[in-house]
Amino acid sequence: MKVLVINSGSSSLKYQLLNMENEAVMATGLVERIGETMGAVKHEANPDTDAEKKVSREEAVPDHKTAMHMVVDMITDAEVGVIASTSEIDAVGHRVLQGGEDFTKPCVVTPEIKDAIRANIPIGPLHNPANLMGIEVAEELFENVPQVAVFDTEFHQTMPKKAFLYPLPYEMYTELRVRRYGFHGTSHKYITKQAAKQLGKAKDDVNLITIHLGNGCSMAAVKNGKCVDTTMGLTPLEGLMMGTRSGDIDPSICAYVAEQKGMTPKEIDNMLNKQSGLKGVCGLNDMRDIHSAVDNGNEQARLALDMFVYRIKKYVGAFAAVVGNLDAIVFTAGIGENDDIVRQEVCEGLEGLGIVIDTERNAGRVKKAKAIGSDDGRVAIWVIPTNEELEIAQESLEVLGK
Secondary structure, eight states: OEEEEEEEOSSEEEEEEEETTTTEEEEEEEEESTTSSSEEEEEEESTTSTTOEEEEEEEOOOSHHHHHHHHHHHHHOTTTOSOSOGGGOOEEEEEESOOTTTOSSOEEOOHHHHHHHHHTGGGSTTTHHHHHHHHHHHHHHSTTSOEEEEETTGGGGGOOHHHHOOSSOTHHHHHHOOSOOOSOHHHHHHHHHHHHHHHTOOGGGOOEEEEEESSSEEEEEEETTEEEEESOOSSTTSSSOOSSOOOSOOTHHHHHHHHHHOOOHHHHHHHHHHSOHHHHHHSOOOHHHHHHHHHTTOHHHHHHHHHHHHHHHHHHHHHHHHHOSOOEEEEEHHHHHHOHHHHHHHHTTOGGGTBOBOHHHHOSOOSSOEEOBOTTOSBEEEEOOOOHHHHHHHHHHHHHTO
């Protein structure tokens, strides 16, 4: 059983072909700068074996259809390909960012499903059009292969109304669908399943705080295996401080800045999404660069790191109160898996919640699931590498009954 996983962005197309017999990655790659003067193509065949082959080149990629043709050509190429033809692919799984309240589980793509994705464009304007485009191009190129949509918001649809509603005039929800949706759901769902296995518990019995830390950052409160709260909101801007996103701020700041600086709503939105967070405070948004700057005595970098850690710590306390009998906190994604300093500083001072980190166990990067908590702690602390592509592939086959 082979599944091609597609993540179609506004100017990029990321893909991974998995052999689900052993869950091995057969090929992975990225086509980016689609529609620009010059695009970039990266492809790796058999990335985890001695038979690895790579392609990296620049060429014009005028549209997503051209990009998808490139993907097909590379995975079937005699030199760097891994299959003879697309007929070997059993399913194509698509990451779709915004499912709104229409989708509580993955589903096989039909005309009605595409209409629903289209109807959610107003609350997912940057991603849903590109996601839909990827689906429609894949339908053309993989005519007889089932297409499955997996929604980034689906895992969070179990939140109760008291958690997902904003204290705004109620018609903002009923008329404009303004509410907390949450994102990174595929990652949080995968981590919840993996944590339950590591803890020797059924998924429906596990209580967690999952902490996804990359350039984008989010947390989820998981009670009895279901999400009951999350940090991201109507958009991925709310919640934690991130690489370039502000996270939580006083909403009146927007009106104040607009008046004082003469900025338009679009300019303010761009500032909050692309010029804030770690980058806004210290000019750097790669955590490796920030650590290097801290080591060199850069006070702004130290401030940015302190703010980043502090806001995660606050949400750990809040979500611990929401979840109640907490089994574990779990770090994942680029920073969560690779940055022992951030993990250490997040956990420091949380001993009163039963969260006690072991410095030696925590040291270094983590490539496979690892417990890093002290034996003295009541709450387990884990690092579990996320694998959103594998989760999408698994869910695609599950939906198809394969």
